Amino acid sequence: MILFDSLIGYYLKRRIPRIELFLRQPHDVQQQQFTGLVNAALFTEIGKEYDFASIRTTQDFKNRVPVFDYETFKPYIERVMRGEQNITWRSDIYWFAKSSGTTSDKSKFIPVSKEALDECHYRGGRDCMALYLNNFPDSKILSTKGLVMGGSHQVSHLNENAKYGDVSAVMLQNMPMIGKMMQVPDLSIALMNDWEEKIDKMARATMIENVGYMAGVPTWTIVLLNHLFETGNTKNIFDIWPNLELYLHGGVSFKPYREQFKKLIPSDKMHYMETYNASEGFIAIQNDLKTDDLLLMLDYGIYYEFIPMEEIEKENPRALDLHEVELNKNYALLISTNSGLWRYQIGDTIRFTSLSPYKIQIAGRVKHFINAFGEEVMVDNTDRAIAVACEKTNSTVKDYTVAPIYLDDKGKGGHEWLIEFDIHPDDLHEFTVLLDAELKKINSDYEAKRFKNIALQLPVVHSISSGIFFNWLKSKGKLGGQNKVPRLSNDRKYLDDVLLFVRQNS
Secondary structure (H helix, E strand, O other): OHHHHHHHHHHHHOHHHHHHHHHHOHHHHHHHHHHHHHHHOOOOHHHHHOOHHHOOOHHHHHHHOOOEOHHHHHHHHHHHHOOOOOOOOOOOOOEEEEEEOOOOOOEEEEEEOHHHHHHHHHHHHHHHHHHHHHHOOOOOHHHOEEEEOOOOOOOEEEEOOEEEEOHHHHHHHHOOHHHHHOEEOOHHHHOOOOHHHHHHHHHHHHOOOOEEEEEEOHHHHHHHHHHHHHHHOOOOHHHOOOOOOEEEEOOOOOHHHHHHHHHHOOOOOOEEEEEEEEOOEEEEEOOOOOOOOEEEOOOOOEEEEEEEHHHOOOOOOOOEOHHHOOEOOEEEEEEEEOOOOOOEEEEEEEEEEEEOOEEEEEEEEOOOEEOOOOOOEEHHHHHHHHHHHHHHHOOEEEEEEEEEEOOOOOOOEEEEEEEEEEEOOOOHHHHHHHHHHHHHHHOHHHHHHHHHHOOEOOOEEEEOOOOHHHHHHHHOOOOOOOOOOOOEOOOOHHHHHHHHHHHHOO
């Protein structure tokens, strides 16, 4: 076993010189990624459509290929889902990562090629361990097993040509044998769709394992830890996993959860490492655990571009290469990948905290959103849900704002709504239930988090007096067409400020 651990450690540490290479030569490495991607897709449908064969520079690429989002790229994806190949990428694609919906879809399906799994997602996972061991060379983590909180969607068949699941589920399903040997629980549990049963079986199956690290979204990890305490009749996780030392987290901001994890795992030997692994690709890793920014990974088969926020609403926005970005300025992230996404806007905004090396923080979404629990609720979702609830209760809404209710000690969270009605519903609880039901219909990630109230409770909806939002904006000196009530926020800043204003003026 010691020999096996040593071999794995040697294999992982071989990546450190490659990482140091793109730290020293970031622009050369990105140019190599760009050239490799374009050459790989020369004879695909999209490569022929935009004449990749004549592209010589990144500027040629920008002039030739438009900026896509999911709606505009979906026709290509749908062709691949129907079984057509060589559409946007040269190798056959049979797997799709299911993620939250867009303006017209409950869910979106992102193609995942073999190259993306091997050279991006799995490489990112290995690099997390390599960088961790580089920080903590005396760690015995390779002698333990990792508990991975898999996706909320079981791997399923779209049709005879395509299978889908959360990106974590796709990774688990296709993981090499050596990776499966180092992780728990068994796939039959990790890919279960019923989260209530899954958490129970996961806790019971892993209590007897030597778990050294956990990976997953904070919401579900807290639910699991509380269930472990209950099942093991203890309040100390080290009674169950004495060698636990690392939590790999991502998907949502860790800030609201940090103090709760310190209470659940009160130990200085516990380390927390953030990753940015989207359905579209593995983007960044927290390589220095003393800071809260992430190292942009430049050799994962992804070519990056960055759209300044002042350009985002333009029909043909100007996109910058890596060498053109500035510190502390928000950019919409644009990627071309070895899964055949081209100049694809994933919807996230980032800011650079360092230009040598290139390190980032996730700033949010291009549009207002709530993603405190991995639910990825967008303004379009809430607008549509409000419309349905109003129609069914004969009410009308003038304005609203929504913010998260952070998890309590039992791992329960939710959303809090402040709504200013023009015409009030007769029964506010009925309105709330209808609102919640419609959100579940149009957003699969929200639906998963609301399943049996495991992570998200029924929303809390308050009806506030007419004129509150107007007077609140006036008190801030923000009246006018460009100043609007923020519909969704991923923190409680605006909602708590409005509540304070209500109390002070009641």
